[in-house]
Amino acid sequence: MKPNLAVTIGGVNMKNPVTTASGTFGFGREYGPYIDINRLGAIVVKGTTLEPREGNATPRLVETPAGILNSIGLQNPGADYLVEHYAPYFATLQTRVIVNISGNTVEEYARLAAKLDGVPGIAGLEVNISCPNVKKGGMAFGSHPATAAQVTKAVKQATALPVIVKLSPNVTDIGEIARAVEAAGADGLSVMNTLLGMAIDVRKRKPVLGNIMGGLSGPAVKPVAVRAVWQVYRAVKLPIIGMGGITTAEDALEFILAGATAVAVGTANFVNPRATLDVLEGIEAYLVENSITDIKELVGAAHR
Amino acid sequence: MKPNLAVTIGGVNMKNPVTTASGTFGFGREYGPYIDINRLGAIVVKGTTLEPREGNATPRLVETPAGILNSIGLQNPGADYLVEHYAPYFATLQTRVIVNISGNTVEEYARLAAKLDGVPGIAGLEVNISCPNVKKGGMAFGSHPATAAQVTKAVKQATALPVIVKLSPNVTDIGEIARAVEAAGADGLSVMNTLLGMAIDVRKRKPVLGNIMGGLSGPAVKPVAVRAVWQVYRAVKLPIIGMGGITTAEDALEFILAGATAVAVGTANFVNPRATLDVLEGIEAYLVENSITDIKELVGAAHR
Amino acid sequence: MSKVLDAKVMAVLPVAPETYYMELEAPEIARLAVPGQFVHVRCSNSQDPLLRRPISIHMVSRPKGILALLFRVVGKGTELLAQKQIGDVINVMGPLGRGFTLPLPGSRVAVAAGGIGAAPLVFLVQELANMKCQVTVYLGARDKKNLLCDGQFVQMGAEVVIATDDGSLGFKGTVPEMMRRHNDWRRTAMTYVCGPKGMMKEISAMLAEADVPGEVTLEEHMGCGVGACLSCTVKIAHHGQITNKRVCADGPVFPSWQVVWD
Amino acid sequence: MSKVLDAKVMAVLPVAPETYYMELEAPEIARLAVPGQFVHVRCSNSQDPLLRRPISIHMVSRPKGILALLFRVVGKGTELLAQKQIGDVINVMGPLGRGFTLPLPGSRVAVAAGGIGAAPLVFLVQELANMKCQVTVYLGARDKKNLLCDGQFVQMGAEVVIATDDGSLGFKGTVPEMMRRHNDWRRTAMTYVCGPKGMMKEISAMLAEADVPGEVTLEEHMGCGVGACLSCTVKIAHHGQITNKRVCADGPVFPSWQVVWD
Numbered sequence A, B: 001m002k003p004n005l006a007v008t009i010g011g012v013n014m015k016n017p018v019t020t021a022s023g024t025f026g027f028g029r030e031y032g033p034y035i036d037i038n039r040l041g042a043i044v045v046k047g048t049t050l051e052p053r054e055g056n057a058t059p060r061l062v063e064t065p066a067g068i069l070n071s072i073g074l075q076n077p078g079a080d081y082l083v084e085h086y087a088p089y090f091a092t093l094q095t096r097v098i099v100n101i102s103g104n105t106v107e108e109y110a111r112l113a114a115k116l117d118g119v120p121g122i123a124g125l126e127v128n129i130s131c132p133n134v135k136k137g138g139m140a141f142g143s144h145p146a147t148a149a150q151v152t153k154a155v156k157q158a159t160a161l162p163v164i165v166k167l168s169p170n171v172t173d174i175g176e177i178a179r180a181v182e183a184a185g186a187d188g189l190s191v192m193n194t195l196l197g198m199a200i201d202v203r204k205r206k207p208v209l210g211n212i213m214g215g216l217s218g219p220a221v222k223p224v225a226v227r228a229v230w231q232v233y234r235a236v237k238l239p240i241i242g243m244g245g246i247t248t249a250e251d252a253l254e255f256i257l258a259g260a261t262a263v264a265v266g267t268a269n270f271v272n273p274r275a276t277l278d279v280l281e282g283i284e285a286y287l288v289e290n291s292i293t294d295i296k297e298l299v300g301a302a303h304r
Numbered sequence C, D: 001m002s003k004v005l006d007a008k009v010m011a012v013l014p015v016a017p018e019t020y021y022m023e024l025e026a027p028e029i030a031r032l033a034v035p036g037q038f039v040h041v042r043c044s045n046s047q048d049p050l051l052r053r054p055i056s057i058h059m060v061s062r063p064k065g066i067l068a069l070l071f072r073v074v075g076k077g078t079e080l081l082a083q084k085q086i087g088d089v090i091n092v093m094g095p096l097g098r099g100f101t102l103p104l105p106g107s108r109v110a111v112a113a114g115g116i117g118a119a120p121l122v123f124l125v126q127e128l129a130n131m132k133c134q135v136t137v138y139l140g141a142r143d144k145k146n147l148l149c150d151g152q153f154v155q156m157g158a159e160v161v162i163a164t165d166d167g168s169l170g171f172k173g174t175v176p177e178m179m180r181r182h183n184d185w186r187r188t189a190m191t192y193v194c195g196p197k198g199m200m201k202e203i204s205a206m207l208a209e210a211d212v213p214g215e216v217t218l219e220e221h222m223g224c225g226v227g228a229c230l231s232c233t234v235k236i237a238h239h240g241q242i243t244n245k246r247v248c249a250d251g252p253v254f255p256s257w258q259v260v261w262d
């Protein structure tokens, strides 16, 4: 018997729990030659801002042990372009599209959310209050419960779309932030964004990245991400999209057992463009092997 | 010409900048068959508490991509035993011995510091306010500027030994903690302790570690540690012992360029018992190659 | 004393399903090793997998300077080890840990081995044979195909009695079940045990009940392998007090009656 | 179209100091590739090194289904690649990126190559030869020992003029210096350039000054290789506006006059 894989993240109905991490999967199309993206539960697309942005200076990426540091800095064509050029494509897909949004001010987040409200093809918003790669906004909002709540409330008021807030691991107490965001009305949480890190070129005696610091992702951060999901699951009732270093189905199952309802694959796409489907197929095989009829039985099971 | 490698960390004079990370090098003797520990600038020994401790339940260690999670939980024979059985051995060494200390309460830290004050063979104290593996004390003290300062002040008042405070990366703003500790009178800082993480056994559907969460160390965390050193260097004037994933001389140089005056090798000892000496020899070779006469010229050079 | 050195692979061959025999050129280690000790092996030069892997010393040839290992592929590290080819170089630390307590020469002893647990016992039985001991080996495996080292034990002059879970060879059942049907081990100077935890626990209880001494070899996940990191502790009861002992430095061999099984 | 597949190593050999030639069995990629494109290669199955490595398509043999690479060992990834043996399998994605703009058949064109930059130009010159173009290759290297692909270019019917930094073969100096002494390239339909950044920048300036078109191949650290992550951007000026273009998807070949060099 085929197990039931369908899950719901705060109103976004996914036919299975596997999605993509924002910024690692472009707008979906780029991976078209390698996989059928319609098989995924959802795709989360590149971080979008109200105005177009050129992003940070290069180099923007450096490999680290079992990980990468990136400082893309939210390069994107802006919300108008997204609505005009990408949303019609999203509307043709047989998977949900979640748009990741960022702003410099609370008001900008709200205006952006309002602009995307009701656009056909967009199933939900992921609110990035945790980007370590931008000067204004970004991680600053996600570092304190009050500002995190403010952004959440403003976005909720501006849109009828499901609002998933993406948390930063670069905080003393991620549970506290999660509670504030829950109280402010979020429909779901994404856990986690990248860890703040840097690398230095010992020959040039300068930071490697053009932007000095960057966000660490990939297998290296998985233990931190599993812990973050574990803590957030204990802190709030909201459904969680877990991510951070997921490469295999086994990795994904760690997140689900820790409390994630869905999982996103990020950096692993670069290594294996089939990673999302490998994860999906592996989860399904695990359920069958263990005679589990519904994926939801596993969510948070390691707490019990 | 042989470059000058000598450095001072808040009163601890080291003939070279290479030391060991507490908890990864036992009490020094264990690595005797593999290297001449007298060649090191200092050794930092296992975390010591006032009373003996049995530590946490097993498993205490799990490998992760390019890293390890540990939850030893400060197993140690207690301060009296250290003074009686290890200190006489420390006194015979031609290297400085720094004792890493922990307590459940501020008072315990102070009593422990007082007990070790003036013991021959002990050159300084490293105050662990960042251990993620104990219920009471540990990371809790290091997570907030006020408590971090309290512990620092109490230890400073209790001893004439140099006091190096070890910071946790599991905070929103490590610079803020560093400033509080500096104001409270610390002589130096160790940056950083482990990142809080966890792993789940997908077959048993339970956390792998007996203690559920553990501390992530090894190459995986290096980018986070370099960033932490960089931020602390900007925040305070105190000398820094940098650590977190150092495996090679090139890694160590990243920390020095980011602002560390000395470097500690931890997890890498497990992989290569000669790692400390490989780092030392590699740093010396780099100085010679680049005609740098004094290691101190490199400290923080990437900021300039 | 213990060394860390680059050892050349002199042989590597499959001997049973997922099980490999490997010979390394490591004269200093071969010279120093005693039965029950292990080596800490670096399976790759990459940082993934990062840690060394503990593997028992299966056998040594001191004249040839050879160290032999017998291991089962269970994950990334042992997989990489199995892929090594003759002439490759592997970084090895050892010998590590405390070995078996040897009986008086000429004693009558029992050896109980389950699965890959046979690996370190070959070196032990060789030493016991040199000491003219009378050795009975209770040797168990899942099935006939997975039975290890039976020929070696016989060659060394030991009496070998076999149990397989599926009965495809010898007694059908587990090693402890088979031992219950025998009485010899109740009258030995020592019973040495290596195998799955459940088997060691059960035999330890039988030994305690029969009031005869035994030694078991424990496993725990290891960091350093040299006693420095306290990762590999097990609970050991001694004079009524339970303390944490390190498998790598205080073991891996422990008195069967002192182990606190969980 | 682009594929991801496991390609068997059919040949791997050193051809110059730290420089290797490798043949992979990858018929789908060989069939689709055009000169200037690259493949994204997984150098190990471990998570360290984690990322793929971009390597230009040096040559293809469509009848044999062979994809050839020419690469220099500069770090961990290329080191692992050089250690592969015949029969090993390597995961490869490609062909990726946009290739060179081909001229009208029979045109006169120039090709400037520095060091390992010769790698993608062999495939290009082969294609140009098929198109009956008249090709001059300005080929530079540190020294005679490090000169790459000269024989291949000659065999394809190109005129080859050589420069070495130390004068051990041909002109003593850099490729741009040598080109300044020649005039042919000033009258070509296109000049294709691949080499160190400094060389490409200098030649681009010379081309702009002479008001002739050229194409350069850029490098940046890559994540995805498919245009999804925006790691590999370079500044490109077009109609007076400077925008970030992706080396992997919009390049690696760019018009020489549009690149904003830093």
Ligand SMILES: Cc1cc2nc3c(=O)[nH]c(=O)nc-3n(C[C@H](O)[C@H](O)[C@H](O)COP(=O)(O)OP(=O)(O)OC[C@H]3O[C@@H](n4cnc5c(N)ncnc54)[C@H](O)[C@@H]3O)c2cc1C
Pocket (backbone or CB within 6 Å): B062, B063, C038, C049, C051, C052, C053, C054, C055, C056, C057, C070, C071, C072, C073, C074, C075, C076, C077, C078, C079, C116, C119, C120, C218, C219, C220, C221, C222, C247, C252
């Ligand atoms: C003292 C000692 C002697 C041993 N002797 C042998 C032997 O002779 N032959 C043999 O086949 N095996 C032996 N083992 C078990 C062997 O160490 C493990 O099978 C091996 O570490 C697994 O590594 P892996 O990467 O293949 O598996 P993975 O499961 O991928 O390993 C992940 C991590 O867990 C650790 N680990 C996994 N299983 C064990 C285990 N059973 N014991 C300790 N750590 C483990 C690994 O070392 C690694 O750090 C011995 C273990 C110990 C402690």
Ligand SMILES: Cc1cc2nc3c(=O)[nH]c(=O)nc-3n(C[C@H](O)[C@H](O)[C@H](O)COP(=O)(O)OP(=O)(O)OC[C@H]3O[C@@H](n4cnc5c(N)ncnc54)[C@H](O)[C@@H]3O)c2cc1C
Pocket (backbone or CB within 6 Å): A062, A063, D038, D049, D051, D052, D053, D054, D055, D056, D057, D070, D071, D072, D073, D074, D075, D076, D077, D078, D079, D116, D119, D120, D218, D219, D220, D221, D222, D247, D252
């Ligand atoms: C489109 C393109 C085509 C290329 N074609 C060839 C070729 O045909 N032959 C050849 O020898 N080299 C080529 N290179 C360069 C080659 O990609 C690098 O030498 C290689 O990635 C180095 O990897 P490493 O692990 O050995 O070095 P490391 O320095 O250890 O690599 C560390 C990281 O930096 C990246 N990196 C290092 N150098 C470069 C570079 N020059 N360009 C991009 N990323 C880099 C690596 O990919 C890796 O992510 C090409 C690069 C690009 C972008």
Ligand SMILES: Cc1cc2nc3c(=O)[nH]c(=O)nc-3n(C[C@H](O)[C@H](O)[C@H](O)COP(=O)(O)O)c2cc1C
Pocket (backbone or CB within 6 Å): A021, A022, A023, A024, A046, A047, A048, A068, A070, A072, A074, A100, A128, A131, A166, A192, A193, A194, A216, A217, A218, A219, A221, A243, A244, A245, A246, A264, A265, A266, A267, A268, D223, D229, D231
């Ligand atoms: C190249 C790159 C770009 C990213 N861009 C964004 C972004 O625009 N918005 C966002 O919220 N997260 C962004 N992230 C973070 C990822 O979505 C994800 O949270 C993180 O990488 C951890 O997952 P992983 O380890 O699977 O990559 C980016 C990550 C990478 C590597």
Ligand SMILES: Cc1cc2nc3c(=O)[nH]c(=O)nc-3n(C[C@H](O)[C@H](O)[C@H](O)COP(=O)(O)O)c2cc1C
Pocket (backbone or CB within 6 Å): B021, B022, B023, B024, B046, B047, B048, B070, B072, B074, B100, B128, B131, B166, B192, B193, B194, B216, B217, B218, B219, B221, B243, B244, B245, B246, B264, B265, B266, B267, B268, C223, C229, C231
């Ligand atoms: C097994 C183990 C035990 C540790 N014990 C202590 C300790 O007792 N006190 C302490 O301050 N830090 C302890 N640490 C943290 C290290 O000293 C160091 O800060 C950390 O491991 C990062 O360095 P590394 O990546 O080089 O290991 C321990 C780390 C490990 C891996």
Ligand code: FES
Pocket (backbone or CB within 6 Å): C221, C222, C223, C224, C225, C226, C227, C228, C229, C230, C231, C232, C233, C246, C247, C248, C249
């Ligand atoms: S493995 Fe470090 S103490 Fe045993």
Ligand code: FES
Pocket (backbone or CB within 6 Å): D221, D222, D223, D224, D225, D226, D227, D228, D229, D230, D231, D232, D233, D246, D247, D248, D249
């Ligand atoms: S490498 Fe990802 S966009 Fe070019």
